[in-house]
Amino acid sequence: MTAPSAQIAAPAEAAPAPAAGPDTRGLIFGLQRFSTEDGPGIRTTVFVKGCPMRCPWCQNPEGLAPGKQVLWARARCLGDGGCVNACPHGALAREGGATRVDPAVCQACGTCADFCPANALEVAGWERTAREVAANVLRDRGFYERSGGGVTFSGGEPLTQPDFVAAALDLLGAAGVHRALDTCGAAGPATLRALLGRVELVLFDLKHMDPDRHLEQTGIRLDKVLECAREVKRAGVPCWVRTPVIPGHTDDEANIRAIARFVKAELPRAARYDLLAFSKLCVSKYEQLGRQGAVVARLPLVPRSHMERLRAVALEEGLSTVVWSGMTAT
């Protein structure tokens, strides 16, 4: 497991948390419209910042740390170095053609990102109130209504900001929007329970069924995740189970078979099982975070035939709807 270079923690001036409501503030790192991969219909996916897991293959590494972080994109950088002077904290330096962000000094105030003409410097993490997020999501309600779509809270891990997510879900529920929660199950059952009553669908990630390997790969105990899965079952909320198929990590037949068995036995309301082939698209994000030698850069793509095989395995175990998607090697 690679520890994330959490460059900056939460803002220093920690005000007392307001009661959960429309003005509850949260930290998100993306709001993607016309999202077609995170549940039924046309959706808006809200990426909530912070995740307790540390999967080395993480597709959204900028969503791991709970606080804001400054990203630097080499492809866009003009290299004039004006940002170094612009930073009020002296956290930036140009070294060997690269711009370095010193995580110990950076306050993620965003001055450099505002300054950077090319948007090569960006802040991952925007503070928004639940009301602001809901208003943004509602702009596409005409598309949700006609496609059976809605909103999906993803991340990161939305359960890391339960009050904020709950407040946003309440506003969207009152507006009649279909709501989905995409979770890795790394939270206390009570936290999960509070949100399950506010969604129409759960996208539940199951990564590995071997307790040791699960702990080793994600940094979280498997039983904690399975407890959450059973909480989903108890709440009676429809769910889709999803497994990222990562070469050398989760892609063995035995693992997929074990997950399928668990789903069949414990999550009878799971309407669908998704096998998500590993894609390498996230490699540049690790670079933007200043993280060298990311595991993802060395991983191969999954052969198409193997995805077909894994799907067959899940079907053999009695799951009725199994879908695989993603980039594959031909």
Next chain:
Amino acid sequence: MAQPAGAPIWQPASTLSERVQRLRDEYFSFETRAFRNEVRAYSTGTAWDQVYSPHHWTNVPEVAPFLWAFQDSLLAGAETVPLPPGFWDEPLPVRVARFFATVLQGPLPVDILDGELIVGGHFAVALSRCLTKRETKAWAKESRAIVQGVGALSGYGVGNCGAVPGHLIPDYPRVLREGFSGITAAIERRLASARGAEAATLQSFLVAAQATPAFAARYAARGAALAAEASGARAAELTEIARICRQVPWQPAETFAEALQSLWFAHLLVMVAESYPGPGVSFGRIDQYLWPYLERDLAAGRTTRAQAKELLQCFWVKPNYAYDYQGRLGRNQGINSSFGQLVTLGGCGPDGEDRGNDLTWLMLEVIEEMNLLEPKPNVRVHARTPAPLLQRVAELLAHAQGSPFLLNFDEASMAGMRWQGVPAAEVWDYAPVGCLENTRQGDDRSGTVDVNLNLAKAVELTLFQGRDLRTGAQLGPQTHDPQSFRTWDDLWQAFRAQLFWEIDALLAFEDRADTLRARLEPTPYLSTLVGGCVEQARDVTAAGARWNYITAQGVALATAVDSLVAVRKLVLEDGRVTMPDLLRALRQNFEGEELLRQILVNKAPKYGNDDPYADTVARAVSRTFTEEVWKRRSPTGRRYRGGYLSWNYGIAYAPLVAATPDGRRRGTFLSNGVAAVNGADREGPTASARSVHSLGLETAPNGDSHTISLAPALIRDAEHIDKLAAFLRAYAAEGGTALQVNLVDGATLRAAQERPEEFRNLLVRVTGYNAYFVHLGREMQDEIIARESHGV
């Protein structure tokens, strides 16, 4: 745009019958086939005769250098037609009609291709204008003045205009219903009470309408002669062709076969009469008016669905022969006019009910299996389009190999027609012409590509006090020095003044072109097929149609909007960029000003992202432009109306517009239609649709061109095709009037590698993850390209 013959994207389905396959192959074998619909010019033989009108084509900057050459070479190759006695004693419209009739009776070749069931081969002609020497002198002088004047404006990138033929939907259903015999009877009734010039006009209509049976009879005779030489099934087919050609288009059609043959003759003759042949001559709601004939045949057991389909496929090949006009010439000389003979499928009825029928579905099959450039299919989508039909359309989009399949959206389109004054009870029966331009059917000439105004040029003029930056020429009024601008209103007033100057300048020439055509270029045959002409005893060129407009299309809307927004935000509000710095950078085309250019690109809002800051400016620009042109009328009485087709002028005018404050360098393409600047719409298709919707497009009744690009992964399976169908349904309420969906292929991705700035919005999606393509490393891009190229 014509595709090279046999290009791999034009593959037909493997299910075509042997007959249809042969007809299709024959069309694509331009170099070797015997029949070619190459242009034939017919002259009166006078020393001053003309067969080509340059002022019809001044809207195509690319052909401007060739206009006189076309005129001369067509004339040089013209065949002299023996004139009927007393020809020169007749008034001009009657001369034109008599000349048309004479050409149909003899000189125009008659061709029946082996195996075809719908006949009517040669229609590419250039007919004499039939002018006297004195008329010719006036005509040529005015034509030359128009060509020169429009050429000058176009050369500065201001825009263009011309009295463009075609671009309308003739009243074909009436030909099927009443035949030309019925149309003739109506003309005669009106003629009884007419005097003077009106009588002459009606007389010309009569001559033109009465010329049709003799022409069809030549096909009947040819069919009978071929039948005598043929044997077996083909002999019977030819005998039937001969029978049908003796009946239609003079008599009403009774059967589906008769209706299709009548339709093709009526259409082919419009192409002859308009002598280009006419571009954008469209069929309208073909599944509506042909269905009763097929329905009757099926009910009576006269035909089967399979037979009807083969007949339709034979029909489908015919309009493609329009491209023979370009034939050998076109490939070398860059004529890139696309004919845009639209067929409209589906759509609502008067009570909002869906009007799709079995023929709609049959035609979708034909379109998919034939995979030809013409006739171009547009599907009307509305709130109550049945789910299976929408699903089918989404599938066709997903599997389209390159054939543009356009969608027109009823609610937004009808709002525009309503705004321009079409009664609420009639507004449902609109259809598009050319590409996507909305008109009424059968009684409307809206000149849909006649005027094209470059909105981005108005920004250049605003910032340089009416001067063209490249040449220093003072074009527009000398508005205030931009360095004195303090508020948005200062900027806006200067922009308005320059925009209105552009409107004045272009419409002055369009008025002249329209007037010249009305005075000296009657089209009697076409007039018999346009409602209003007989009643008013006025030729269609002289505003005889019931509905008469000239459309002014706005070009480069988004480039203009993003430029105004950047000045407003960065110069006038934030003060991050100073006006002197901006003007210097624009003068230098951003040479040595990359930091400033990046600020303009990245630090100001952009239209196309559902961002109210930019979209409010976009709406103001659009409403101001469209409401201003709506105040103007040509001397012929035709009113100007707005639209956003914009065609490909964003390419032609790219070098003629200086660097713009949105960070665009001179030469980079201007934006297209109502779409965002290439790469500027980064929030996806739903946001893009909402930005278009926010323009309030009812004031642009022509409608708009909006293109979105989707990665193939987004339509990879039934689930995702469903999502596309749902998107289209929602677009009817959330978007504009017309939409083209493009799939991003390997070639696009490669272009994105080379010119990343134009593709900043290009999302690559894989389950659970998405990324901007241009932000990925080269290696990853290559990998994705390899994948997309293989259709994964």
